Amino acid sequence: MQKRTLGRDGLEVSALGLGCMGMSANYGPPADRQEMIALIQTAVERGVTFFDTAEVYGPFTNEELVGEALTPLRSQVLIATKFGFDLDPATRERRGGVNSRPEHIKAVADASLKRLKTDVIDLFYQHRVDPDVPIEDVAGAVKDLIQAGKVRAFGLSEAGANTIRRAHAVQPVAAVQSEYSLWYRGPEAEILPTLEELGIGFAPFSPLGAGFLTGKIDASTTFDSMDFRNSVPRFSPEAREANLALVNLLKDVAARKGATPAQIALAWLLAQKPWIVPIPGTTKLHRLEENIGSTEIQLATDDLRDIDAAASRIDLKGERLPEGALKMTRL
Numbered sequence: 001m002q003k004r005t006l007g008r009d010g011l012e013v014s015a016l017g018l019g020c021m022g023m024s025a026n027y028g029p030p031a032d033r034q035e036m037i038a039l040i041q042t043a044v045e046r047g048v049t050f051f052d053t054a055e056v057y058g059p060f061t062n063e064e065l066v067g068e069a070l071t072p073l074r075s076q077v078l079i080a081t082k083f084g085f086d087l088d089p090a091t092r093e094r095r096g097g098v099n100s101r102p103e104h105i106k107a108v109a110d111a112s113l114k115r116l117k118t119d120v121i122d123l124f125y126q127h128r129v130d131p132d133v134p135i136e137d138v139a140g141a142v143k144d145l146i147q148a149g150k151v152r153a154f155g156l157s158e159a160g161a162n163t164i165r166r167a168h169a170v171q172p173v174a175a176v177q178s179e180y181s182l183w184y185r186g187p188e189a190e191i192l193p194t195l196e197e198l199g200i201g202f203a204p205f206s207p208l209g210a211g212f213l214t215g216k217i218d219a220s221t222t223f224d225s226m227d228f229r230n231s232v233p234r235f236s237p238e239a240r241e242a243n244l245a246l247v248n249l250l251k252d253v254a255a256r257k258g259a260t261p262a263q264i265a266l267a268w269l270l271a272q273k274p275w276i277v278p279i280p281g282t283t284k285l286h287r288l289e290e291n292i293g294s295t296e297i298q299l300a301t302d303d304l305r306d307i308d309a310a311a312s313r314i315d316l317k318g319e320r321l322p323e324g325a326l327k328m329t330r331l
Helices: 033-045 061-076 102-116 135-147 161-170 191-198 237-257 261-272 285-296 301-312
Strands: 003-006 011-014 050-052 078-083 085-088 093-098 121-126 151-157 173-177
Touching: 033 061, 033 285, 061 078, 061 102, 078 102, 078 151, 102 121, 102 135, 121 135, 121 173, 135 151, 135 161, 151 161, 161 173, 161 191, 173 191, 237 261, 237 301, 261 285, 261 301
Parallel strands: 050 078, 078 121, 121 151, 151 173
Antiparallel strands: 003 011, 085 093
16 A cells, blocks of 8 residues: 655554544444454454554553564554543443643653554644643653653544644644545645645544445434434435435446445545545445455546535535534634
């Protein structure tokens, strides 16, 4: 697989990463552990070298899963994880909202290292901006961890342009992770120009619109009671019905290219900037193979222009996240 670089310090990763959250949380009951270990290891065999997890996924169980799966292959991969929520290690539950106090960040790093069975975290993201802690203090804490050899690179998730600049001035930011796809193009206004100016990579999460852009979801689809999409306005039946116009656009392009809608959605992202590394998640081998296939699809300038023109005429319905989650973003 092709490689891409995140940040100016040369964090080289596969052009497509693997988001591991859904293996343990948010999309229904956790998947079978041994099957997910096998899936992660197969991803490495297929050329994926960039794996994304977080302490809050589970909580904690996803890091444990990723650690067990990648320990035999550690020298071949880069692992990204995240800090920033207030979790109770004893009960494995969330105690409250965000927590990016420097002492907490350092404690999380030590705990994550143990769960991941590694001696260094390749990319350590602040999961959500903490309004009660200056971002300079957050960057300083991660800088200490880098100097101690526990972390290789610093990242931010769902942070605004000013926050990114302030953090970057203290400790260079290697990558920003935020939602971005044809389903949600918010980062284009300020985030992408800021990242390009500063030489920061971008790792879009939900690059397939939480599954909607695969073309396998319609207004009649039902989700497991534990699936977070039940609470997302954009996934209400009425919104899904309206938003199928975007899927139909992808299907039209896919038919011309001998591809699938998901592959076109990912190829579109890959074509936006050479420093964008999408991290689609899956629990299924055939989906993994499909996603990896997107790296072989070339969208010409005319293709991209046609997609953008058609997409601009589609009025997507519903917010991308529940109201409470939107308040924790700083885009």
